[in-house]
Amino acid sequence: MGNPLLPLQLWLDDHPVLQNWLYNLVPVLVIVLLALALRQGLKQPIWAEAARRIRRRPAALWAIGIIGFYGLIAFSDSIGLYDAKKQERVSLLDAISRREKERYYSAPLATMTTGEAFPKPLKEKHILGTDGKGDDVLYQTLKGARTAFIIGGLTSLLTIPVGIILGLLSGFYSGTKYKWIDDLITYIYTVISSIPSILLQIAFVMVLGKGIFQICIALGMARWVGLCRQVRGETLRHREREYVRGARALGVSTWGILTRHILPNLLPTVIIFTTLGISGLILSEAILSYLGVGVGDGVGSWGNMINASRDELAREPILWWNLASASTAMLGIVLAFNLLGDALRDAIDPRLRS
Amino acid sequence: MKMKTSGRLLTLTLGLAALAVVGCNNNPYPSGESNENVLFRTLTEDPKSLDPSFSYTVDEAYVCDVIYPSFYKYHPIKRPFSIMRNLGASDPVRTPLPGGGEEWRFTFKNDLRFQDDPCFPGGKGRAISAKDVEYSFKRMCDAKNNCPVASFFEDKVVGWKEYAKVFTDAMEAKDEAARAKNYDASLPGVTVDPADPYTLVIKLNQPYPQLKFLMAMHFTTPQAREAVEKYGDEYARHPVGSGPYLMTKYVPKQRIELSVNPNRHKDFYPTDGADAEGIKNGWLEDAGKQLPLADKVVFSIVKESTSSWNLFLQGYLDTASVNNNNYQQVVANSGGLSDSMKARGISLRRDPQVNVYYCAFNMEDPTFGGYTPEKRKLRQAISLAVDADEYIQLIVQGNGAKADWLVPPGVFGNDPKFKNPYRETNIEKAKQLLKEAGYPDGNDPKTGKKLVMGYDNSATTAATMQQVALLQRQIERIGIKVESRSTTYNQFQERLLKGQHQFIFYGWFADYPDPENFVFLLYGPNKKPGPNSASYKNPEYDKLFEQMRVMDDGPARQAIIDKMRTIAVEDCPWIPIYHSLTMGLSYDWLKNTMSHPIANDMAQYRRVDFKERAKRQAEWNNPIWWPVALVVGLVGLGVVPAAKVVQQRINRKLRQGSGGS
């Protein structure tokens, strides 16, 4: 398969500085768009109400704070400058937290390497020690944040449009004369959701190869069906409501009904589904890495760190810091997304309000 | 109500705990087995097949080689490596033939029998003749069996190719009958002497001194045609051999059990070959006893080194190897065994292996391949940046000897005095050479960018990633950039086949201790998809190789090997890194623990003091129960306040209820 963007890619490779600024633009755009969406959303009464409820829950505020903190790290790792001398891109995070590469493992704050026959002195202190490649564990852990956000974010970005569009169409045409659309979509998602998701993900990564984007596609493939099913159900529910019937009676076009009347009502479902899903996606990355179909090396990955720790725990003395840092970092972000998802669901979904 | 619910919960918890106590100990074997005369060993991978015509990996050979003996076997103790007769009755007779070829006559013992198996009439193992070895050679020709050493014979045995073609054609035509019929036809180069049914005659169109080594491999074992035909594909898991052991049980991915073969030929523990140290180790204490010494061998298939290490420490394995993970625990700073290990009765052995680990450039790559002086200098510069000592220390924990060229110590052709001028670590010189190659400081003057070298690998485990990162760091010291191209194993192989790679890391393990088996890795016609992974092709080298491979060991052969070395060192298609060394641990209840880097039939020589083993296993593996009891107790304590709340609520409800109505 040829890559249609290859010429552009090659041209950009020859203009590294420009390329760097383009790369910097992406995270900034993401932030701006998120902020805009949030501002726009908060103007609407239900969302303002939801925001008020969330503000009253300390756990949710903590969760937002933690996500913000991780987001900041990920953001700082996404923007950077091009170092012409070394001919590589140095992110803000690299500039701040990159440490000297050592020879080998070393314990947190140690002065000598550990695990080799003749320990050698270290070049500098490492707060969380170094791993087998001699990389600073703290730095590696921070690097993982960006991967986690890309996996969570990009997968959701791939999933949401597919899930919404197919779910909407399927729900809307169910039982009408275009029933075949519904049948087809339902058939596709039944097939995909019948394959246990871990098996499907493995199969996809085996086909696409290792790498962060490939993983996103594989995860997204297994994930859109869940959203599609929920959206279809919601659409079915809303389709029979008075306001939709009314709109139809008034001669509003199908497109208008879908986008203006049904779609806004689906947003709560979509947002809850996405927030709660992100934690699962981040966890999946670790599992895929263990099975040997992960993001590969060269990218910060908590999965790879946890994977390495199997051997490290068997060592004597135990090398615990890699596992501890990666799993704590992972626990933090996943926990935060779980808490936020819960809070959102409680705030938006009136059925579950206790 | 209160008592009932919490009472039930409590009973359940206690019941589960009791159930757990009954079943628990951490012995992974069937009960009582530890008390038998059994060797406990591990395989790191499930054998794909135990078909002696196909098996090739070390793990497969550990099982295969004690079931399928051949004409020769390796002397278990003697150094340098030497082969001795096993099934052979007398030494082979080698006579030159007109036209440059030669003839070998192998006479087998006349009292050999197969193991008992339902495939024979009456289930009794039948007598073996040279016909059964001839059959093995025919099986090697059959492409369906995918014999990995077939290419060794292909161009040497008379009539091999024509005979093999019948099989290939039959397969193309999907004609099973024709394939089966071909086994009745004769392979001209391998026949049974009409005068003596125990003599095999092999005719070659060129001298082939290495044939003796191939007659020590399981590919040339006698095989029973009845068994192959009866079991079909299942022959791979149902071996029928004539060796010291026979297989009694095979649970795939789990366990292989071997027991003494009552039909084995009489074979005895060697009475010579040990040096002073060997005698001190007691390696000749069992001299003259009939083999094998242990009644049973149990192979447990354990993929994870962590798990096998735990099993070893618990006393459930007799031996273990030292790797990165347990190195610190095992080896004291002095390099000897640590005190904690000594206290457990463990001893440590270091044994050099017959192999070579190396990095190879793709000689067909436009940037890093090629034979011009600039390209040579580029490769030499990179070679100078790779620090083998650091590699050996960090990646294999010092278990290796730095390699200056391909041929490892212990094999003829290795020159211990030789120092490869490009295998020292000299960054200054490397930078100088890089400059001369046209890349000052690693920059490509044409593009103004850094020179980038792709390092193809299929690293998935932490250890392999670590290895990639180290080579990357070392080479980048001279200014060029190394890009790790980590792909799946499939994609890696595909890239290699298509020659899309630039730089790879590989290892080679010898089939037999002859230099030919190493220097052929750079022989032009062996280029990819053959074993020449660098696709190196130098006509001069190739010519010398063709000369040396038919020669017997001696100064003339050494001189040619030295010449080949000089050529290949200057061309620098490879960066040889190290010859590995295994560090083996064994408990003192295991005797005759010598190891052999090429022979895989060592299980038959081991003796085990199983009473001592059982005693210590019991001593070391007392389950610790108090934390579980503690947790159960805490849960029990938690029930009390909860029960109180329940009680209170019921009372309240009752009061409200009676008050309300």
Place this chain on the structure above:
Amino acid sequence: MLNYIVRRVLYAIPTLIGVLLVTWFLFFKTASPEVIARRNLSSRAPTQAQIQSWIKGHGYDKPPLDQLQNSTLDMMRFRFGKSDATKEDILERVKKGVVPSFTIGFNSFVATVFFAVIFAAIAAYFRGTYVDTMTTVICVIGMSLVYMIYIIGFQFLFCKILKLGPTWGFNPDENLIKYILIPTIIGVVAGLATEIRLYRTFLLEEINLDYVRTARAKGVAEPAVLLKHVLKNALIPIITNTVAVLPGLILGSLLLENFFGIPGLGSYLVEAISANDFTVVRAMVFLGTLLYIVGLILTDIAYALVDPRVRLS
């Protein structure tokens, strides 16, 4: 009822065919036959003739559509053929692997649901108190840990430090408890958090309904309300959701069997993945899907039996 079951089963067939199409396409695209051949031939560089004969012998030279048709038909009839790597009959191997996988899977399944209901009931009963809060907090943390952490942690603790069970191994002829107890416990603990939280919501939904309030107002004691009314009605969503545990069990089987060296279907699949034995991977994906679909059908039937509102027509 029979009518309903038959129809439900018939619906599953097109789904299965779809799954076969998807997996076949995925694996056919993964690697060229030559690479598969090399991978499955001996580790020594094979000759071109050997590779060609392997490809022919395994039918990889046929046109893709023929291959698709043959393999789909074979799969539907449970003729999985022989493994590319070992020439072993896949069905035979699956039969052997079912015992350990099923023992661990079934036990974890039952124990997970059982304990989850108990803990959820406790949390629901003590709703609003510290017990409930603690349960929720522990559950959310539990959900946020990756599966491997459970395995690594528990294996380290139970097998290495406390020596309560073998770190590795399995022996079908012996007391199974010894080998499967710790993996099962890990499977249960790892799956518990999600289930407890889910069941707790089901219970709370019921608790707030009118009939429960009425019962309470009539003076029925709280535990009795919970057991007799709430739990009984909450069983419907619980039953329909048990099938959601299945993918977790499959994942558990993949990881647990691999860590504990249990020769079940999960470790068979992991080995097949690393050996690129596509015939096996395909067969296993098919079986996993089949299992899941059967689970779904059973759930639907159970649902129909429990809930009179479901129309069977």
